[in-house]
Amino acid sequence: MAAVKQVIKNRVAFLDQKVPPYIPVLGITGLLLIWELICRLNIVPPLFLPAPTAIVADGWQMISSGELFRHLMASLTRILGGYAIGTVLGITVGLILGFSKWADAIFTPIVYSIYPIPKIALLPLIILWFGIGEMPKVAIIALGVFFPVLINTFSGVKNVDPILIKAAVTFGSNHLNVIRKVILPGALPTIFAGLKLAAGTALLLLVSAEMIAAQYGIGAMVLHYGNLMITTKLMAGVLLLSLLGLLFNRGLQWLERRLIPWK
Amino acid sequence: MRVVVDNVEKTFIDSKKREVTALENINFSIEEQEFVVLVGPSGCGKSTLLNIVGGLLSPSKGEVYFEGKEQKNPKLGIVFQEIALLPWRNVYENVIYGLEESGASKQEQKVKGKHYIDMVGLTGFEKAFPKQLSGGMKQRAGIARALAVEPDLLLMDEPFSALDAQTRTIMQEELLTIWDRTRLSTLYVTHNIQEAVYLADRVIVLSRHPGHIKKIIKIELPKMGRDQEKYRSQFERYSQEIWSLIRHDAEEALKEA
Structure with missing residues (x-):
């Protein structure tokens, strides 16, 4: 009788499928093509959804006239300023709350009662406090960034392995150095999760604040062209926002890789 | 300097709010250049005791002190079971951590760092992060840091204890060589009886419920080369003696968990 050969095959091959690197590009160009086609065939009127080429054409015109740049700079200053302030405060307070049981007991209930307030609801109050200049917009972004960063820093600190703290103290670290050399780096991965979360919040608050009270800024621009029913220019603003969000995220990813090389 | 553990007792409050005595009536000393091994079944409080001696836990009663001629702050070096290297520091930066914190000059850090990295056999791995090292290599760095x-x-x-059996055997031999060069007073905790007999000048056998010293056994064998054939029977006798002291407790411990 001839031997029967029964080969055993990898039955979990579906877990590691190989995808060619050009596929993601294909997805996005496919979407743009379909979009363009729908507009060219007049299935949707251009007032509701202008073609990508029309958006690019009008966008280019806004760039060369300097209009887009002016709005972009106004928005960038606000968001970067607010983000920086919120981040620095959030990390600092998070470290303190995480390290000191006393500070934790006193301030954490306060933090958790303010945290759920949608920050944009505070804008009228903040405008009352700071007037209608740049301050309230920066402040509202800082406030929106502060909480997620604080809460992530706090939980990052709590998740630092106590044995590392014991080791550091054994080898002579004082409290400040324990925070600086053990707790801060140990919490850094979680802090970055907070930073990414806060980036989304910052963008949201930026646009909302600019729509409520601003002359310049991408939010104001989008609202302006919406009121005038110039959809192409409105869409140019929206695409710029998407680009901004993408850039923000990429920047943070890059920073994360730089600052956390041990992961 | 000699280290004295004087009448140490440790009680905990357990999750059911009952008071549990983990250690009771612990008295012993570690002489200068002496290698003392604490051995006992799981749950006998040997790690608790080491933590108390290491200043990471306070005793409920009694005290631990250094006794000597000089008036200076005694320095401790701890090698942790969990290794506890800082993941964001490379081998060199981990090894010199204590020197950095004691304010040693960069030059001194460099010289001593290199010296001890060479001693544990990590030369060439100075720039590696802990994550990139095997368990045995990590613990070498942990030893060098201490x-x-x-x-x-x-x-x-x-x-x-976290290493595989083969690596462990090699590390025990290396530790002995290192100890022979440095002659540091050492307190070593293990549940491995062979390891205890192989390394110790004196073995302190702990017992459970509550943790107390059952017996202190002096190992009367030359410090180096106890694994040689001619010492085999004596080595076995010591191991047997310790095992017979621990066995009952170890079986009880098994039933609890």
């Missing part, structure tokens, strides 16, 4: 502060007392908490 040696680098040139401690008055070296504490080792089951340093090789």
Whole structure:
């Protein structure tokens, strides 16, 4: 009788499928093509959804006239300023709350009662406090960034392995150095999760604040062209926002890789 | 300097709010250049005791002190079971951590760092992060970090228990060689009887419920080369003696968990 050969095959091959690197590009160009086609065939009127080429054409015109740049700079200053302030405060307070049981007991209930307030609801109050200049917009972004960063820093600190703290103290670290050399780096991965979360919040608050009270800024621009029913220019603003969000995220990813090389 | 553990007792409050005595009536000393091994079944409080000696836990009663001629702050070096290298520091930066914190000059850090990295056999791995090292290599770095502060007392908490058997054997031999060069007073915790007999000048056998000293056994064998054929029967006798002291407790411990 001839031997029967029964080969055993990898039955979990579906877990590691190989995808060619050009596929993601294909997805996005496919979407743009379909979009363009729908507009060219007049299935949707251009007032509701202008073609990508029309958006690019009008966008280019806004760039060369300097209009887009002016709005972009106004928005960038606000968001970067607010983000920086919120981040620095959030990390600092998070470290303190995480390290000191006393500070934790006193301030954490306060933090958790303010945290759920949608920050944009505070804008009228903040405008009352700071007037209608740049301050309230920066402040509202800082406030929106502060909480997620604080809460992530706090939980990052709590998740630092106590044995590392014991080791550091054994080898002579004082409290400040324990925070600086053990707790801060140990919490850094979680802090970055907070930073990414806060980036989304910052963008949201930026646009909302600019729509409520601003002359310049991408939010104001989008609202302006919406009121005038110039959809192409409105869409140019929206695409710029998407680009901004993408850039923000990429920047943070890059920073994360730089600052956390041990992961 | 000599280290004295004087009448140490440790009680905990357990999850059911009952008071549990983990250690009771612990009295012993570690002489200068002496290698003392604490051995006992799981749950006998040997790690608790080491933590108390290491200043990471306070005793409920009694005290631990250094006794000597000089009036200086005694330095401790601890090798942790969990290794506890800082993941964001490379081998060199981890090894010199204690020197950095004691304010040693960069030059001194460099010289001592290199010296102890060479001693544990990590030359060439200075720039590696802990994550990139095997378990055995990580613990070498942990040992180098503890040696680098040139401690008055070296504490080792089951340093090789997470390693595979072959690596452990090699590490035990290397530890002995290192100890022979540095002659540090050492308190070593293990549940491995062979390891205890192989390394110790004196073995302190702990017992459970509550943790107390059952017997202190002096190992009357030359410090180096106890694994040689001619010492085999004596080695076995010591191991047997310790095992017979622990066996009952170990079986009880098994039933609890």
